[in-house]
Amino acid sequence: MELETRNSKLETRYEAVIGLEVHAQLLTRSKVFCGCSAAFGAPPNSQTCPVCLGMPGALPVLNRRAIEFAIKTALALGCDITSVCRFHRKNYFYPDMPKNYQISQYELPLAWGGSIDVPADDTTRRVRIHRLHLEEDVGKLLHAGTLHAADYSLVDFNRSGVPLMEIVSEPDIRTPEEAAEYLRQLRAILVYLGVCDGNMEEGSLRCDANVSLRPVGSEELGVKAEVKNMNSFKNVQKALAYEIQRQAKVLDEGGKIVQETRLWDADQELTLSMRSKEYAHDYRYFPEPDLVPLAASPQWIEEIRATLPELxxxxxxxxxxxxxxxxxxxxxxxxxxxxxxxxxxxxxxxxxxxxxxxxxxxxxxxxxxxxxxxxxxxxxxxxxxxxxxxxxxxxxxxxxxxxxxxxxxxxxxxxxxxxxxxxGLTQISDQDELRRIVEEVLAAHPGPVADYRKGKVQSLTFLVGMIMKASRGKANPKVANELLIARLKGEEPGGDR
Incomplete structure (x- = not known):
């Protein structure tokens, strides 16, 4: 009750503005820029080569099927396919990024626009898609210890280079429930298309959320925080609910929201500060020199459109x-x-x-x-x-x-x-046999019979139960019920008239 009251008061003061960044691993057999297997579950570092390990002089070769899957998804979401797109280098250092840069897309993504309609209270909210682009996934860090106090970390580069599709929504979502439903519907579309298995526990579908608060009635966006490490619909909903409450408390106390990246700790059910939020210029984007611009022909796009299933x-x-x-x-x-x-x-x-x-x-x-x-x-x-x-x-x-x-x-x-x-479970529908069972039950339970005839209708339920028990559950309920009522009303031979 206290939480409901707090939420109700919060809704009268602030409006949450939420946008989701969903990363979906594509179900290609090989990685996006090399021929290594993209299958999940192999021994650590067993599916690597000089390209996905970022060795000097190794050159990427684009996976056609990955582009096909991304275009298929864009068409299903109603996006516009960019006539010419290109890849960029997104520069940053992190232990699971072997090249110290990620091949991604920046100002010329594969697709723009599109939308997903999400139930919102008694209406429907249209959540617009800002962009859809293709990039390579990073490796996976395995921490020994707690989330923030690991004794040591190991890195598995099997995931490095797996094709990753990023779908970024506009900040059109207003509640944690809408965010979870948007993610459910997007996941269903990806699975229907056969482009992603949607397994959040294995990391093939991951979600980051940007959330900010603004006074109710205001059009100006507040300072946002990005929440990471959410691996289920329930965690997305819980993390956003917590973060909204946290930001409201900061604002109510006269503080300022810091633009930062926060981690969701599912065990403690709270968000924890991870690092200050980067801006685009921090990544020093520049065109990937080893990949030419990509232009998908209208004919190819229409061929892909023809393969879309019923969504x-x-x-x-x-x-x-x-x-x-x-x-x-x-x-x-x-x-x-x-x-x-x-x-x-x-x-x-x-x-x-x-x-x-x-x-x-x-x-x-x-x-x-x-x-x-x-x-x-x-x-x-x-x-x-x-x-x-x-x-x-x-x-x-x-x-x-x-x-x-x-x-x-x-x-x-x-x-x-x-x-x-x-x-021998065949139902007993033979009236003669059922009539015999009814007579046995009535003879064995004169009390409930008398009660029923005095107007205690609930006694009928007891008698029907006894018939089912006597027949070991095989009596046809409809026929047995009709025979029982007729017998109690004296309409069957041998009854009171």
Whole structure:
């Protein structure tokens, strides 16, 4: 309650202005300027050569597929492709940068403009894309010790030279929640396109945030701080919420915000000062002399445009229109392309889209999330889930039995039909057999029967439960319920009339 009150008071005084810089590693087989493998997880420093180690005299050669992936992303975001772009050297010293400069792009990036629409309260906020450019990734430092007090550090240059796409938004975001949602939607687009795997824990998708505060109603931007080291949507949201509170406290106490780079410490849940923020002139940009300017032909751009898949926003809308499922279901089911493909195959085959969405979202994703598995690793294929839903729809098994069968399918990989046959789980729909079970339950529980006939309707739930127990969960609930009510009302043979 105290935090909510503090946030509410803050919103009446200050407006947060947030822009995100997202770095996405591209899914090319080789690095951007050499032929070394770009695969993740190899032994340290085993995927290096004179080019990505910055040896004197080594010359870069541009990876065509990396440019193709960057153009594909730019088109998906609605960006304008620059007619002629070029690479620059961005000079700075850091232990994981072997050349002491990074090949990047400066005043002539690959693409400009574009946008992503993000839900904001009861409306939609359009977050514009400022620029999209290509660069090389740096190595990875491994610290022994704490974040700020490492005993020593090791460097792995396997990541050095992996193609990295940087997507910089305009400062159009206003809340931590909007920032996290923008990042979710951008990640979904990148994964749909197949240009990035979106794995934030492995560092293939990284996010830096620039955040400043200004008085409510003011158009002038405040002094910004850059927040780094955020490796999940939750951390982005938490880091920005903390930083907004920190800056508000400084301003309320009459202090001034310093333009700096801060690290997010997820363990302590706070931001820590790292270094003063550099300006463009600090990097001493100049054109990369070993790479010629790049001009993508209109024909090539159109060839790439023709390969664009149906993207998450369009697929969400189509799922709502074609399958009649709620917006929430559509948003969950289109979070990744494999998940959307899985659901759509089940929805079409089962012919009950809402039933399919319930089982995919609740049962299947529940088990997969618990095990930390992706939909592509599901032990139940779409056809397997469809077969289970078909048994449920036909009344062959009850909903309760279906969940038991699903669990065994997930654990064993067996088909629904085989499990039902092996364990004799077919639902009892035969009225004579169900009538016999109803009579046994009524005879065994005269008290609840009398209570029901006196008007205590809740006794019916107890009796239905006893029927399901007596039938070991195999009684057809609808038929059993109808027979029970008829018997209690004296409409069945042998009843009171």
């Amino acid at each position: 998450p926003p369009q697929r969400r809308g189509r799922f709502v229109r074609e399958y009649g499922i709620p917006d929430y279901d559509a948003a969950v089911l289109t979070a990744s392309r494999p998940l959307a493909d899985y659901y759509e195959e089940v929805a079409k085959a089962s012919r009950e889209p809402k039933l399919a969405s319930n089982w995919v979202m609740v049962e299947l994703l529940g088990y997969l999330n618990k095990d930390g598995r992706e939909i592509t690793d599901s032990p139940i294929p779409p056809a397997g889930l469809t077969a289970l839903l078909t048994l449920l729809q036909r009344g062959t098994i009850s909903g309760k039995i279906a969940k038991t069968v699903f669990e065994q399918m997930y654990q064993t990989g067996k088909s629904a039909e085989l499990i039902v046959k092996e364990q």
